[in-house]
Amino acid sequence: MARGLTAMLADYPDRITVVALASVYGKAKGIDVILYDSHGLHRSEGADLDHLIQKTDAKVIIYSRDMRPDLRARALARGADGWVSMSKHAPELVDTIERAGDGKRPEEQVDWIGQEAGLSPREVEVLALVTQGMSNQEIADRLFLTINTLKSHIRQAYKKIGVSSRAQAVAWCMQHGFAPPDPKGPVAE
Template sequence: MLDQPLRLAIVSRQEVVARGLTAMLADYPDRVTVVALASAYARAKGVDVVLYDTLGLHRSDASDLDHLIQKTDAKVVIYSRDMRPDLRARALARGVDGWVSMSLHAGELVEAVERIADGKPTEDQVDWIGHEAGLSPREVEVLSLITQGLSNQDIADRLFLTINTLKSHIRQSYKKIGVSSRAQAVAWCMQHGFAPPDA
């Protein structure tokens, strides 16, 4: 246990999520203090951990997440809906420090955040979608975007990859999941928890 409470900020596009988390964490004032950020692009000075709602990955280009990862000293932890493991994998590929599930109870959430802040993985940290198939977070990110219907060029542009690097990721991914076509890859993804295009 830490000498003083962790200073934690919440970044969510949904007020109900931010307020709900704040209320949950208020039961643990000796372990966690929720602080406000002016925006996701704030410097997060004095903040130990930022909880980032994965919905931001679905509704934006995630530049705010990239800012938090690259321009702040805070640990960035994804707060993920279990039904969108593809977004969690995309966040892991971008370099977040960890993720926690929205299904956790308040005490479990505090414990998970403390572990990540201390540089320790949570028990289910390696349980990202595609892990059993041996997919890396980057490969999951690529498959996720394929499942969303993006072309190779659109995916390469979005991920800042050359088209040849992207094709290499696609070949490796297909080999790992045992498919040989885009249609088969999409079918595999839909059967393994990736969100449909209109989710």
């Protein structure tokens, strides 16, 4: 992906400088914005994203596939500063990066999965994991929540989407763009 972004943004050397990820693992001095591929949350437990959010001064923007809004929601719930779709063309991506560098949220930030139902990013993250087939205890452990806090998030989410059971919640999620359950079982990260 880095090579593709570098090539895509090569026409904007006066506005954007692309650096390798290894350069940002220190204090990210001189780096204003980091684009993080949301697929990284599918491949790992998100420690790399947590590091970028907590240990750098850069704005962390999720670079997200439109087909995985659940991963985008998980990243936003972890504290990312916003997101941009991978379907954006170079001029739009450059504008988004510059906005983030200026301290403004990307315009797409207002369009997260579940927004029409009033779901918070954390509620979306919980529902995404429910949809993936995880148990309440697995979700609580993954999100570092007590089981009671998790149940509170679930109750609030169910109320907002108008369902009363886990099966209804999964059906609602599937109809509203959440990723389908992995046929191999719950996601192990």
